[in-house]
Amino acid sequence: MLLDAIFEPKNLTIAATVFAVGKYIQFLQDFLVTAEQFFFVGYNVQIYVFTDRPEEVPKIRTTRPVSVRSVPSFSRWQEISAHRMDLIHSLLLDLQSSTNYVFCLDVDSKFHGRWSSESLGDLVSVVHPGYYGNPRSGFPYERRTQSRAYMAPSDGDFYYCGGAFGGSVGFVLELTRICSQNYRDDEKEGVEATWQEESHLNRYLWDNKPSKVLSPEYLWQDFKPRNPEIHIVRFSGVIKNYALIRPNV
Ligand SMILES: CC(=O)N[C@H]1[C@@H](OP(=O)(O)OP(=O)(O)OC[C@H]2O[C@@H](n3ccc(=O)[nH]c3=O)[C@H](O)[C@@H]2O)O[C@H](CO)[C@H](O)[C@@H]1O
Numbered sequence: 001m002l003l004d005a006i007f008e009p010k011n012l013t014i015a016a017t018v019f020a021v022g023k024y025i026q027f028l029q030d031f032l033v034t035a036e037q038f039f040f041v042g043y044n045v046q047i048y049v050f051t052d053r054p055e056e057v058p059k060i061r062t063t064r065p066v067s068v069r070s071v072p073s074f075s076r077w078q079e080i081s082a083h084r085m086d087l088i089h090s091l092l093l094d095l096q097s098s099t100n101y102v103f104c105l106d107v108d109s110k111f112h113g114r115w116s117s118e119s120l121g122d123l124v125s126v127v128h129p130g131y132y133g134n135p136r137s138g139f140p141y142e143r144r145t146q147s148r149a150y151m152a153p154s155d156g157d158f159y160y161c162g163g164a165f166g167g168s169v170g171f172v173l174e175l176t177r178i179c180s181q182n183y184r185d186d187e188k189e190g191v192e193a194t195w196q197e198e199s200h201l202n203r204y205l206w207d208n209k210p211s212k213v214l215s216p217e218y219l220w221q222d223f224k225p226r227n228p229e230i231h232i233v234r235f236s237g238v239i240k241n242y243a244l245i246r247p248n249v
């Protein structure tokens with residue numbers, strides 16, 4: 001592919017972050033195995049796994065270094081999901097000089113098709129597979145003015161998913177800094193945005209336009225039939241029983 005001919009000689013380092021806290025550790029094996037097959041094949045890829053169960057990280061044979069970071073769990077899944085922004089931000093402070101791009105991905109998902117240089121950009125987001133047919137007023141943005149993630153009814157370009165975003169390390173560093181700060185400032189006032197960090201991400205991407213918007217091919221959901229406009233499902237969330245895997249319902 002032409003883009004690979006341009007990007008491969010640059011000897012880029014691409015990081016992926018993935019959280020596997022509590023029972024979500026069960027998804028990690030398939031995530032890692034399929035990332036090996038489809039995610040930036042031929043590039044220097046470094047995978048950062050954040051977990052409270054480091055001893056349960058599967059020892060798979062992979063050409064990509066997997067680096068494990070211990071993190072605390074929280075009693076609510078909402079906080080586990082939302083605190084990713086803080087923890088990714090701290091990681092990126094360490095990676096600034098060594099890494100070019102980073103993608104922050106949900107673990108309860110598998111790769112099924114190529115995800116590579118065509119996705120690179122400074123600020124990259126993925127259109128959420130669940131809402132792209134809706135009118136803007138039907139996007140599940142945070143609608144309460146008390147939250148820093150607030151979006152007025154006429155605001156918004158797309159509704160982006162929290163399960164996949166990325167870009168160059170400097171841009172994602174700033175995104176995670178603002179989103180985690182806004183989440184924490186809301187928290188101090190007793191407010192939690194409707195879709196936690198996903199709501200803050202959507203507000204951030206309204207204020208700071210992404211340089212690349214990827215189609216829902218880059219985060220589909222297995223329970224949804226593949227719509228005709230989706231030519232290749234590249235990455236997709238697996239079907240899961242929330243009641244069995246989350247610490248709270
Ligand atoms: C497709 C997509 O965009 N999914 C988003 C969506 O629902 P999801 O239903 O996909 O959220 P989810 O249950 O997958 O949680 C998000 C992620 O947090 C981590 N996790 C969560 C719970 C837990 O007990 N342990 C654990 O490790 C794990 O990496 C998981 O993939 O809404 C969430 C809002 O908060 C996040 O924005 C998700 O990214």
Ligand SMILES: [Mn+2]
Pocket residue numbers: 106107108163237
């Ligand atoms: Mn998910």
